[in-house]
Amino acid sequence: MAASKSELDLDVVGFGNALVDVLSHQEDEFIAQIGSTKGAMNLIDAERSAELYSLIGDRVTVSGGSAANTVIGVNSLGGSSAYIGRVAADDLGDIFSYDMSQLGIEHSTPRAPIDDPTGRCIIFITPDGERTLNTFLGASNGLTPADVDLELVARAKVLFLEGYLWDPPEAKAAMRYAASAISDGAQVALTLSDQFCVERHRSSFLGLIDDHVDVLFANHHEVMSLFEVDGLEQALDLVQNRVDLAVITLGADGSVLVTPDGTTSVEADPVAAVVDKTGAGDLYASGVLYGLARGYDLRRCGQLGSIAAEEVIGHIGPRPETSLRELAGELA
Numbered sequence: 495m496a497a498s499k500s501e502l503d504l505d506v507v508g509f510g511n512a513l514v515d516v517l518s519h520q521e522d523e524f525i526a527q528i529g530s531t532k533g534a535m536n537l538i539d540a541e542r543s544a545e546l547y548s549l550i551g552d553r554v555t556v557s558g559g560s561a562a563n564t565v566i567g568v569n570s571l572g573g574s575s576a577y578i579g580r581v582a583a584d585d586l587g588d589i590f591s592y593d594m595s596q597l598g599i600e601h602s603t604p605r606a607p608i609d610d611p612t613g614r615c616i617i618f619i620t621p622d623g624e625r626t627l628n629t630f631l632g633a634s635n636g637l638t639p640a641d642v643d644l645e646l647v648a649r650a651k652v653l654f655l656e657g658y659l660w661d662p663p664e665a666k667a668a669m670r671y672a673a674s675a676i677s678d679g680a681q682v683a684l685t686l687s688d689q690f691c692v693e694r695h696r697s698s699f700l701g702l703i704d705d706h707v708d709v710l711f712a713n714h715h716e717v718m719s720l721f722e723v724d725g726l727e728q729a730l731d732l733v734q735n736r737v738d739l740a741v742i743t744l745g746a747d748g749s750v751l752v753t754p755d756g757t758t759s760v761e762a763d764p765v766a767a768v769v770d771k772t773g774a775g776d777l778y779a780s781g782v783l784y785g786l787a788r789g790y791d792l793r794r795c796g797q798l799g800s801i802a803a804e805e806v807i808g809h810i811g812p813r814p815e816t817s818l819r820e821l822a823g824e825l826a
């Protein structure tokens with residue numbers, strides 16, 4: 495879609511599963527007992543979600559969803575962002591919409607009827623700070639191309655797509671539809687989200703990447719799975735000429751930003767204690783995307799990612815509790 499660069503008034507438009515998170519601390523034995531895969535995103539149905547919910551005591555409830563966390567990170571850095579994701583006309587949907595509107599993040603995706611409830615993610619945090627996700631997608635799963643606001647997409651400098659939403663066929667079509675509608679000079683970014691998600695969708699992810707993606711985010715497990723290789727170096731070689739920029743996170747070892755011209759390594763910010771890893775990848779992406787939208791060099795983009803990830807790892811929940819703009823020294 496044609497639009498001049500000056501009309502691109504949104505740094506990032508995120509597109510993903512709109513969820514409300516329920517977080518609690520649990521021992522590793524608990525994860526084994528309930529049969530969830532530790533560290534992964536386990537898809538569950540409404541019944542299982544209610545069953546897991548009934549097993550937990552102290553909990554924290556907060557709006558979540560991977561791409562939603564990312565656009566909130568962009569907002570906290572002082573950037574402008576909007577969000578496409580489907581909640582229902584129910585209480586959780588109200589909480590989600592209220593949180594977005596309080597932050598000034600546009601979110602106008604039509605709501606699902608009340609009998610198609612807002613999705614939720616039951617998150618267990620183990621003593622090592624690792625998070626195990628148990629996601630009932632609910633209304634977020636029913637997003638179709640008709641729900642996509644193309645005028646919003648056309649205002650984005652970067653459209654950020656969440657790989658978690660690559661399961662339902664209609665949502666896939668919606669993401670491709672949005673990716674086709676970005677303005678001249680804008681970019682499409684994709685996060686692969688989860689290793690098992692990559693295993694389910696390897697060939698169609700590669701198709702999406704080749705057709706639309708300029709910037710690819712993945713952790714090291716996901717990028718190795720994408721190319722079905724055992725070594726990181728091999729995966730980096732393969733991704734190098736596939737996209738304009740591949741951003742690969744390496745946990746405590748930081749990240750590498752790979753372009754056809756070379757590789758920039760960025761250290762992680764030291765974390766005093768890994769309290770809860772939920773949202774580390776999402777917030778890291780927010781730093782890089784904000785930096786790209788502002789035209790910063792790749793090292794600064796990666797450093798902003800490390801700063802944002804470090805903030806969120808130090809407390810429970812996937813959303814920044816202090817101003818990332820201040821932490822990053824973006825006050826000019």
Ligand SMILES: Nc1ncnc2c1ncn2[C@@H]1O[C@H](COP(=O)(O)OP(=O)(O)OP(=O)(O)O)[C@@H](O)[C@H]1O
Pocket residue numbers: 625712713714743744745746747748749761762763764765768771772773774775776778799800803804807
């Ligand atoms: N233990 C750690 N100490 C410091 N920084 C960390 C640590 N773990 C992760 N990070 C930061 O978070 C970024 C993303 O982490 P990681 O590579 O684990 O992504 P991920 O697997 O997508 O995370 P998530 O659990 O959110 O899905 C890293 O590049 C780094 O900056």
Ligand SMILES: [Mg+2]
Pocket residue numbers: 687688713775776
């Ligand atoms: Mg991740």
